[in-house]
Amino acid sequence: xxxxxxxxxxxxxxxxxxxxxxxxxxxxxxxxxxxxxxxxxxxxxxxxxxxxxxxxxxxxxxxxxxxxxxxxxxxxxxxxxxxxxxxxxxxxxxxxxxxxxxxxxxxxxxxxxxxxxxxxxxxxxxxxxxxxxxxxxxxxxxxxxxxxxxxxxxxxxxxxxxxxxxxxxxxxxxxxxxxxxxxxxxxxxxxxxxxxxxxxxxxxxxxxxxxxxxxxxxxxxxxxxxxxxxxxxxxxxxxxxxxxxxxxxxxxxxxxxxxxxxxxxxxxxxxxxxxxxxxxxxxxxxxxxxxxxxxxxxxxxxxxxxxxxxxxxxxxxxxxxxxxxxxxxxxxxxxxxxxxxxxxxxxxxxxxxxxxxxxxxxxxxxxxxxxxxxxxxxxxxxxxxxxxxxxxxxxxxxxxxxxxxxxxxxxxxxxxxxxxxxxxxxxxxxxxxxxxxxxxxxxxxxxxxxxxxxxxxxxxxxxxxxxxxxxxxxxxxxxxxxxxxxxxxxxxxxxxxxxxxxxxxxxxxxxxxxxxxxxxxxxxxxxxxxxxxxxxxxxxxxxxxxxxxxxxxxxxxxxxxxxxxxxxxxxxxxxxxxxxxxxxxxxxxxxxxxxxxxxxxxxxxxxxxxxxxxxxxxxxxxxxxxxxxxxxxxxxxxxxxxxxxxxxxxxxxxxxxxxxxxxxxxxxxxxxxxxxxxxxxxxxxxxxxxxxxxxxxx
Numbered sequence: 094x095x096x097x098x099x100x101x102x103x104x105x106x107x108x109x110x111x112x113x114x115x116x117x118x119x120x121x122x123x124x125x126x127x128x129x130x131x132x133x134x135x136x137x138x139x140x141x142x143x144x145x146x147x148x149x150x151x152x153x154x155x156x157x158x159x160x161x162x163x164x165x166x167x168x169x170x171x172x173x174x175x176x177x178x179x180x181x182x183x184x185x186x187x188x189x190x191x192x193x194x195x196x197x198x199x200x201x202x203x204x205x206x207x208x209x210x211x212x213x214x215x216x217x218x219x220x221x222x223x224x225x226x227x228x229x230x231x232x233x234x235x236x237x238x239x240x241x242x243x244x245x246x247x248x249x250x251x252x253x254x255x256x257x258x259x260x261x262x263x264x265x266x267x268x269x270x271x272x273x274x275x276x277x278x279x280x281x282x283x284x285x286x287x288x289x290x291x292x293x294x295x296x297x298x299x300x301x302x303x304x305x306x307x308x309x310x311x312x313x314x315x316x317x318x319x320x321x322x323x324x325x326x327x328x329x330x331x332x333x334x335x336x337x338x339x340x341x342x343x344x345x346x347x348x349x350x351x352x353x354x355x356x357x358x359x360x361x362x363x364x365x366x367x368x369x370x371x372x373x374x375x376x377x378x379x380x381x382x383x384x385x386x387x388x389x390x391x392x393x394x395x396x397x398x399x400x401x402x403x404x405x406x407x408x409x410x411x412x413x414x415x416x417x418x419x420x421x422x423x424x425x426x427x428x429x430x431x432x433x434x435x436x437x438x439x440x441x442x443x444x445x446x447x448x449x450x451x452x453x454x455x456x457x458x459x460x461x462x463x464x465x466x467x468x469x470x471x472x473x474x475x476x477x478x479x480x481x482x483x484x485x486x487x488x489x490x491x492x493x494x495x496x497x498x499x500x501x502x503x504x505x506x507x508x509x510x511x512x513x514x515x516x517x518x519x520x521x522x523x524x525x526x527x528x529x530x531x532x533x534x535x536x537x538x539x540x541x542x543x544x545x546x547x548x549x550x551x552x553x554x555x556x557x558x559x560x561x562x563x564x565x566x567x568x569x570x571x572x573x574x575x576x577x578x579x580x581x582x583x584x585x586x587x588x589x590x591x592x593x594x595x596x597x598x599x600x601x602x603x604x605x606x607x608x609x610x611x612x613x614x615x616x617x618x619x620x621x622x623x624x625x626x627x628x629x630x631x632x633x634x635x636x637x638x639x640x641x642x643x644x645x646x647x648x649x650x651x652x653x654x655x656x657x658x659x660x661x662x663x664x665x666x667x668x669x670x671x672x673x674x675x676x677x678x679x680x681x682x683x684x685x686x687x688x689x690x691x692x693x694x695x696x697x698x699x700x701x702x703x704x705x706x707x708x709x710x711x712x713x714x715x716x717x718x719x720x721x722x723x724x725x726x727x728x729x730x731x732x733x734x735x736x737x738x739x740x741x742x743x744x745x746x747x748x749x750x751x752x753x754x755x756x757x758x759x760x761x762x763x764x765x766x767x768x769x770x771x772x773x774x775x776x777x778x779x780x781x782x783x784x785x786x787x788x789x790x791x
Contacts, residue, residue: 099199103122103198104232105239106209106236107121107122109232112227115133122196126201127161127162127193129161131205134208138215155193156193159189160298183246183247187207192204206240279379292361296358296361306347311344313340317337408683423719430726508575622761666724680713
């Protein structure tokens with residue numbers, strides 16, 4: 094890293110640490126060499142895991158600082174594995190001895206990166222992120238770069254563990270195979286090296302501890318020698334000498350341990366040198382693999398950035414589409430409002446017109462009721478006249494039949510008298526022959542006339558009178574036969590004239606059937622219209638009585654209906670409000686996400702997102718103001734429509750009832766006049782009596 098980048102990152106970490114409540118202020122990275130400050134920061138992030146921080150006083154002994162750093166690094170590794178579930182094999186291990194002994198800046202920055210990576214992923218990450226956002230842009234960029242370095246190690250480790258996709262290119266496959274083999278060897282050697290390094294550090298720590306103990310023992314021996322020189326004349330010289338001997342023995346033992354540790358350290362150093370040499374041999378291949386991996390990571394990182402940018406653009410497109418939908422909804426509501434206003438004005442105009450027609454309708458009602466009364470009176474008179482006419486016609490028919498029978502009987506008796514008179518006077522032969530010819534029954538065939546003698550004539554006359562007397566006694570006189578003949582003639586004439594009368598009767602029957610069907614249909618229509626009129630009148634009376642009497646059940650029903658409508662409108666408005674609230678919260682969350690994304694994109698993308706955010710904020714503010722204005726307007730229009738709907742409903746009910754009543758009566762009168770005209774024309778064409786025409790009309 095360049096010195097300028099190191100300086101910027103150091104300053105960023107110092108500014109970030111100043112946000113926490115620490116036991117001592119941090120002015121440089123040298124204040125972090127004992128790990129106390131970082132331990133306090135982590136304890137504030139997660140008190141349960143990082144508990145019992147060391148004392149805040151800085152120690153001059155670098156061995157003690159090294160022990161504190163080892164404890165801190167061990168807890169950091171365990172936190173990554175246990176809490177965050179991350180593999181720590183790919184993490185950069187800082188040189189804790191260099192930090193404790195030499196105040197190494199690069200190694201201290203590596204430890205700070207691990208600390209801030211835990212902070213942004215811990216339990217109180219929201220507070221940490223909010224604190225980072227308070228820093229200047231340059232320091233925020235440096236901190237985000239440090240976090241990205243640590244997270245890239247985890248991503249690389251996870252990708253290395255889970256990446257099983259291979260390409261079809263043989264060269265790339267061979268390179269991947271060699272790279273994976275080299276990485277496996279490198280990881281194995283790294284693990285062995287890490288173990289040896291840990292062992293070396295442990296031995297070095299033991300060696301340092303032994304040196305520290307040796308120094309302490311040497312200083313204590315020096316002090317004791319000085320005390321011995323001061324107390325040579327004291328009686329406790331023997332005890333002191335024994336103590337000195339004991340200390341010398343311990344010192345000898347410590348020197349032996351130190352020699353063994355040095356021997357072991359030399360052996361481990363030789364092993365480390367061998368491993369270092371092998372690592373250097375494999376470093377070439379590893380560098381090539383790392384270079385290829387870095388290229389792949391760069392390409393993948395660029396693709397991820399592009400994908401994130403596309404996602405952000407899609408989010409903003411969706412927001413713009415939602416805002417367009419809201420605009421369209423508002424426009425539709427405005428159009429609906431204008432339509433309702435126009436409809437209200439039209440209804441008011443119709444109401445004024447109906448108010449002008451109301452006296453005319455009342456006069457029509459009066460005239461129609463008078464005409465109905467007249468028609469009913471005339472129908473009653475017509476029924477009485479019909480009954481009298483039918484009785485007179487029946488009596489007339491009976492008298493005519495009796496008169497015809499009497500005239501026929503009179504004629505027959507007159508003929509019989511004439512026959513009897515003629516039969517009593519003597520007649521010439523020719524007349525006798527003609528009389529005999531006439532007296533022959535009709536059904537018998539006539540025979541040629543034979544010469545008759547006077548004796549035969551007397552005999553025939555006597556036989557004729559005797560036969561007639563016999564017929565009279567038996568009940569078959571000539572008069573009866575003539576009566577039968579005339580009756581048969583009348584039946585024959587009636588049968589002959591029945592063809593014309595039958596066709597006329599059929600026409601009259603068909604007209605009568607049509608008239609009856611039309612009458613039934615008109616009666617049914619009249620009853621339906623009358624029932625509708627009664628229902629509408631009842632509704633009108635209910636509405637009027639409910640309006641006049643405010644405490645009646647009709648008023649309660651109307652108020653309950655209006656209350657239900659108002660509750661439905663209130664539920665609709667609440668749903669709209671909830672949807673707008675959800676959209677507002679969604680936009681707020683998206684803005685927070687976009688704000689966090691802004692810290693991760695490049696400068697040009699920052700500018701694009703800033704412009705998009707400004708436009709979205711403007712659209713959001715405009716939509717919120719428009720929504721508030723529409724809410725107030727909806728409330729006002731709701732109240733206004735509530736008042737107008739009550740007035741319009743009453744006026745519409747009255748108007749509809751009056752219109753239906755007037756139109757129905759007018760149509761009935763016109764239909765009745767047309768029907769009366771048709772039946773009258775049919776009666777005139779068929780030459781029917783006026784009584785029949787009136788009956789068909791009714």
